[in-house]
Amino acid sequence: MRKLMFLAVMFAAALAAQAVAAASVPTASVPTESVPAPSNGIEYPAGWQDWAAIGVAHRTDNDTVRLIVGNDVAVKAARAGQINPWPDGAVLGKVVWKVVPLDAWAEANVPGELVHAEFMFKDSKKYASTYGWGWGRWLGMEQKPFDKGAESCTSCHTPVQDRDWVFTHPAVFPK
Template sequence: MKADLSQVKRLQVKLPLVLLFTLGSSGSIAATDLPQPSHGIDYPAGWDQWSAVAVSHRTDNNTIRLILGNELAVKAAREGQTNPWPDGAILAKVVWKDTELENWKAATVPGEFVHAEFMFKDSKRFTETYGWGWARWVGPEQKPFNEGAGVCVACHTPVKDRDWVFTDVPFFPQFK
């Protein structure tokens, strides 16, 4: 029974994402048609199947963000091993415009898709950017955003003592 409950919890997180990308996107991406690299980093195929790490809401630009992680990042987040994050961890931030829910005006939901951005932890490969590789793909067509990686470092400088990551990992109940 516990394994079934775990699977249900994963589906509860993944199913809305699948629906959002299936119903809300006009440009579905086939695995053979991956976007071009961003900042010399290949598009991380399959990221839409990763698990949730956190959410955030930016009031300065009215966006909702779902932070996902690859298996290593999720394990580190759940175990509190995030300062530093382990090599091989990848964090994805999926960004939508904040939109008022039609039938419940007090609630906001993801609206127009803005971009997907990623942080790749590899202390050997990304020595010049403090162990992180940054990449972003913009719009439903996932066009690579290739402005200098220094832009990312400059923005993340306020959290350099948190291994350059803004995300606060919330408590997740775990039953075994």
């Protein structure tokens, strides 16, 4: 129960952080020019900051919280439970922050410094050599491309190969 409460608080905090960031981050700290692509040529998805939430995750090994968002194709699939496999055209985004304590409530943790934003692009033909997914990651507020290659992504995702290489468990939303 405590873990469920923690995840609920983290989900609410992540959604609030997303809304606050969209409303209050000075434009000077957000990339204004085209964000460079990593060496694999994956394009930075414009407008992802307005995508809907699919789920949240908290990693205890590196004390980060993640808000998982999706484009319209991904959100529709997640809400319908059609995620194994995810449909072609789905794009999943994971926004990762370091966890920090909320100064007004010692029992709560909230997103702190942005670590990175990463994306998975489902196209079973185009990305056949990487299990149907294109992988891209951009680091920090500068959104500097992470150039370690798709094999660094797929090697970490091996434990979920039977879930179409996706760790995300979509949150259940009330109707």
